[in-house]
Amino acid sequence: MIVRLRSVSKIFGSRIAVNALDLDVPPGLCFGILGPNGAGKTTTLRMVYGVTRPTAGSIEVFGLDLKKHLRAVRSRLGVTLQQNVFIEALTPIENLRVFGRYHLLREPELSRRIDEVIEFLELGSHANMPVRQLSGGFQRRLAIALSLMNRPELLIMDEPTTGLDPAVRLALWSRIRELRAHGATVLLTTHYMDEAQRLCDRVAIVSDGRVVDEGAPGDLIAAHLAPEAVEVDCTPEEESALLDGTIRAARRLRVGRRVTFYLSDAAPLVERVRAADHRRPLVVRPTNLEDVFLALTGTSLEAAA
Amino acid sequence: MSLSLPHALAVWRRDAAMYRRTWKLNILPNFFEPVFYLLSIGLGVGAYINEMGGTPYLVFLAPALVCVAAMNGASYEVTYNIYVRLTFEKAYDAMLTTPIEPDDVLAGEVLWAVTRALIYGGCFFIVVAAAGLAPLPGGLWILPLLPLTGLLFATIGLVFSLRIPNIDLFSFYYTLFLTPLFLFSDVFFPLRERLPAHWLWVAEVLPLLHPVRLARRAFQGEFSPVMLWDLTYILAVSAVLLLWARRDMDRRLTS
Ligand SMILES: Nc1ncnc2c1ncn2[C@@H]1O[C@H](COP(=O)(O)OP(=O)(O)OP(=O)(O)O)[C@@H](O)[C@H]1O
Ligand SMILES: [Mg+2]
Numbered sequence: 001m002i003v004r005l006r007s008v009s010k011i012f013g014s015r016i017a018v019n020a021l022d023l024d025v026p027p028g029l030c031f032g033i034l035g036p037n038g039a040g041k042t043t044t045l046r047m048v049y050g051v052t053r054p055t056a057g058s059i060e061v062f063g064l065d066l067k068k069h070l071r072a073v074r075s076r077l078g079v080t081l082q083q084n085v086f087i088e089a090l091t092p093i094e095n096l097r098v099f100g101r102y103h104l105l106r107e108p109e110l111s112r113r114i115d116e117v118i119e120f121l122e123l124g125s126h127a128n129m130p131v132r133q134l135s136g137g138f139q140r141r142l143a144i145a146l147s148l149m150n151r152p153e154l155l156i157m158d159e160p161t162t163g164l165d166p167a168v169r170l171a172l173w174s175r176i177r178e179l180r181a182h183g184a185t186v187l188l189t190t191h192y193m194d195e196a197q198r199l200c201d202r203v204a205i206v207s208d209g210r211v212v213d214e215g216a217p218g219d220l221i222a223a224h225l226a227p228e229a230v231e232v233d234c235t236p237e238e239e240s241a242l243l244d245g246t247i248r249a250a251r252r253l254r255v256g257r258r259v260t261f262y263l264s265d266a267a268p269l270v271e272r273v274r275a276a277d278h279r280r281p282l283v284v285r286p287t288n289l290e291d292v293f294l295a296l297t298g299t300s301l302e303a304a305a
Numbered sequence: 306m307s308l309s310l311p312h313a314l315a316v317w318r319r320d321a322a323m324y325r326r327t328w329k330l331n332i333l334p335n336f337f338e339p340v341f342y343l344l345s346i347g348l349g350v351g352a353y354i355n356e357m358g359g360t361p362y363l364v365f366l367a368p369a370l371v372c373v374a375a376m377n378g379a380s381y382e383v384t385y386n387i388y389v390r391l392t393f394e395k396a397y398d399a400m401l402t403t404p405i406e407p408d409d410v411l412a413g414e415v416l417w418a419v420t421r422a423l424i425y426g427g428c429f430f431i432v433v434a435a436a437g438l439a440p441l442p443g444g445l446w447i448l449p450l451l452p453l454t455g456l457l458f459a460t461i462g463l464v465f466s467l468r469i470p471n472i473d474l475f476s477f478y479y480t481l482f483l484t485p486l487f488l489f490s491d492v493f494f495p496l497r498e499r500l501p502a503h504w505l506w507v508a509e510v511l512p513l514l515h516p517v518r519l520a521r522r523a524f525q526g527e528f529s530p531v532m533l534w535d536l537t538y539i540l541a542v543s544a545v546l547l548l549w550a551r552r553d554m555d556r557r558l559t560s
Binding site for chain 1: 307309316318319322323326327394395396398399400401402403406558559
């Protein structure tokens with residue numbers, strides 16, 4: 001295992017941020033930690049790279065006891081922080097140079113690595129202007145470039161694509177896949193379920209500092225919900241009329257007027273909805289990780305009647 | 306916890322890289338402040354003073370102002386700059402994703418504050434020497450004093466900066482601590498000659514007094530046993546505060 005957490009807890013004052021968490025990240029995978037705001041994702045990552053000290057439990061990274069080998073472990077991993085940290089008055093190249101020195105890189109190797117990460121993240125066109133003039137997308141790319149300066153075996157990314165436009169996200173996903181293809185292990189957090197589903201080999205869903213479930217995205221979906229989802233706008237009375245006792249939805253999720261039914265076969269329900277009112281808005285789609293996430297982290301999901 | 310000098314130097318180089326970009330903005334106010342005092346008090350007020358401490362007033366004032374320049378250089382660094390790095394820029398969060406540890410951060414920052422003390426004090430010494438106010442080469446003994454002054458005020462400022470809850474409190478540090486120090490630490494007049502005997506110990510508590518006294522002796526080319534006490538004060542107070550700052554730094558960076 002690249003990362004191994006055993007009953008790790010972190011308590012801030014009276015607040016339990018991480019609660020007896022177990023986590024195993026195997027080598028060469030992209031591993032996602034998903035969870036609502038405040039679930040303890042950032043705290044968990046900080047404990048993995050050793051800045052936050054756990055209140056209890058043991059952490060091994062690269063098979064090394066983190067407490068005893070902190071510097072050695074950190075020299076082999078890279079971290080993209082949730083919030084970018086730059087010297088805003090300096091250019092990307094100057095920022096990379098300063099950061100490379102934190103890893104004790106020296107010329108000519110330092111310049112070689114800078115060229116390498118600038119090319120990899122396509123920062124060349126903006127490499128010589130002050131960072132504060134860069135767009136959010138370029139800033140995020142620079143943040144990732146910084147975390148690659150030491151050619152890490154483990155890349156830890158805290159919400160790498162939050163706030164980015166779809167094109168930049170696609171570009172970053174392909175970079176992350178490329179890193180994994182070259183043997184790096186990636187441990188990331190995200191609030192985008194589509195990102196987790198398309199990028200991660202395994203995900204752990206955490207809530208209140210605990211792992212609620214863990215597995216490959218496809219397996220998690222299959223384990224928790226029926227494969228087809230039907231979304232309809234209707235009141236609770238209309239809903240029971242629609243189902244009419246003959247259609248058995250495995251589960252359903254209501255948020256305001258919108259209800260999502262999870263079914264092994266959507267066709268009968270779709271027919272019934274169309275028959276009742278052919279203009280009623282209706283979405284039929286495969287069940288996805290977002291549905292599982294909502295089911296597991298508790299947004300009033302109930303079993304259908 | 307452990308200290309690695311190469312990593313501390315990497316922290317130092319970050320500050321130096323940033324400083325190279327902004328030094329013109331920084332150096333002007335810091336550096337000119339003692340120049341103005343030298344002109345106004347030294348030449349202006351000094352014209353009405355025959356001598357002080359057995360020397361012409363300008364000669365009395367000049368070495369003390371070199372220490373003040375060093376004090377200012379270190380103080381700006383460990384107050385506003387450190388606070389901004391800690392709370393707004395989050396620079397240390399980034400450092401701590403690399404093999405750098407809190408002890409390296411502390412050492413690098415102290416080293417940088419000492420460097421700035423050396424830059425400001427050194428520039429001011431050149432002004433003083435160019436004006437013919439420094440006896441040469443004997444007056445050069447003031448130079449090793451600059452990093453010591455820097456160290457002392459770096460550790461004092463750090464302990465303050467690491468403990469305050471918001472940036473506005475620095476105005477207290479400047480107006481209620483550094484300014485009175487500047488006014489009463491033997492810079493403008495010999496404090497001991499104005500204090501009643503049973504208050505003399507108060508003078509010895511003031512941190513700036515010790516570098517100033519040493520600087521004046523260096524310019525006079527005299528050595529006396531009290532200088533050992535001054536040196537001991539500077540080193541001992543710095544060491545104690547450094548240990549204190551170390552605990553606070555670790556607490557702030559690794560919660
Ligand atoms: N230094 C700290 N001091 C006190 N409480 C903290 C500290 N850091 C985190 N917490 C608390 O611990 C809990 C978990 O925070 P954490 O940042 O790990 O959540 P997260 O899953 O990363 O959330 P988000 O998705 O919003 O980034 C939160 O309740 C937070 O308020
Ligand atoms: Mg977070």
